Amino acid sequence: MRSLSLLLSLLLATTLAAALQWKTFDISSLLLEEEKNKIQYLNTNGSPEKLETILRNGGANSLKMRIWVNPSDGIYNLDYAVRLGRRIKDAGLPVVLNLHYSDTWADPGHQAKPAAWASLSTDQLIAKVRSYTTEVLNAFQSAGVAVTLVGIGNEIRGGMLFPTGSTSNFWDLARLLTAASEGVRQSRYGTGAKVMIHLDRGYSWADHQWFYDSLVKNNFNMASVDVLGVSYYPFWDAQASLLENFQNTVTQLASKYAKQVVVVETGWPTQCSKASSNIPGSLTSQFPFTPAGQRQWVQRLAQIVSGVPAGRGAGVMYWEPGWVSNTVLGSPCEDGGTLFTPDWTKWPNQIPARAKE
Secondary structure (H helix, E strand, C coil): HHHHHHCCCCCCCHHHHHCCEEEEECCCCCCHHCCCCCCCCCCCCEECCCHHHHHCCHHHHHHHEEECCCCCCCCCCCHHHHHHHHHHCCCCEEEEEEEEECCCCCCCCECCCHHHCCCCCHHHHHHHHHHHHHHHHHHHHCCCCCCEEEEECCCCCCCEECCEEHHHHHHHHHHHHHHHHHHHHHCCHHHHHEEEEEECCCHHHHHHHHHHHHHHCCCHHHHHEEEEECCCCCCCCCCCCCCCHHHHHHHHHHHHHCCCEEEEEECCCEEEECCHHHHCHHHHCCCCCCHHHHHHHHHHHHHHHCCHHHHHHEEEEEEECCCCCCCCCCCCEECCCCCCCEHHHHCCCEEEECCCC
16 A cells, blocks of 8 residues: 555554544645645655545545634635535545634634624524534535534634633533534434534543533533544643553543544654654654654554543544645644655645655
8 A cells, every 4th residue: 555655554554443433634724735835746656646545545534624614715614625525525535524613723722703703692602503513514415525523613622612612601611512513413414423522632631521521510411422532742741741641531531421532633743853842752762753653653542542442442533644835733843744745846836745655
């Protein structure tokens, strides 16, 4: 399988990992890269090939994308996302959706309401979240795209749709999440598309336990969610982001809440001059900053997830491997985890980006 020998063989590396329900790559920026930045993807043989095909041939069984409500440039809006969804459908793969409920990036510290929703009352906002979610899902269904999983919010450890749904107001956060789940269930996918809540700091069981216990105390019914998702990056906490902490988190989540658990975002850098102050030494000693290290990292995570009790470890998703015009990928590293090497000397002509081996 040399068309993406690196690409992480997530998946095919062990018998256990092969059973994961979601072996996924986020390709949200594919259309941006092709249409604006002139990227042409090459497989490890140096032959041009569509990114989605390279990833599928490398072992992916689904692909993921984020959706923003009304971004100023249209990138990542619903029209963009449905176009990308059709590409994924044509590659013979289903889609995982990541709804940000914002016009821009949503993350633990940034959860801005869409501008058009800013003046809504709390009850109106809840209704809008429900109807918008259904609208998004039905747009994909009308396009014939298979959607298997929907993240209702992105890294919402601090809440969503600030300030209404911040964790300083768990009651309304619980209502918003309930509405989002209902929006998925009321779509034409019904229960065929699973519902996921996604938090960061996948190495902190305390953060996750506090969040979900607080939701339940504020009348959230955990039956509204099927999957608990975590981000697990190695480079945000040099003390805490240890493999054993990650393993404890996913094990405890699955055991306490009886839900499937998925690593929604991860990546391993190939260049990180600030590693000593950002990444635990126990990780840098095991995983080199090379394509081989990337493969080993994902295989290790897949092994841990596959070992979650009661078969509830359900997937590993690698974030934006093809976003070569943004190699930092939001990390403190020079290359936070891309899986392709672009040749920028070709600019302003088409830029070949070859899969790393």
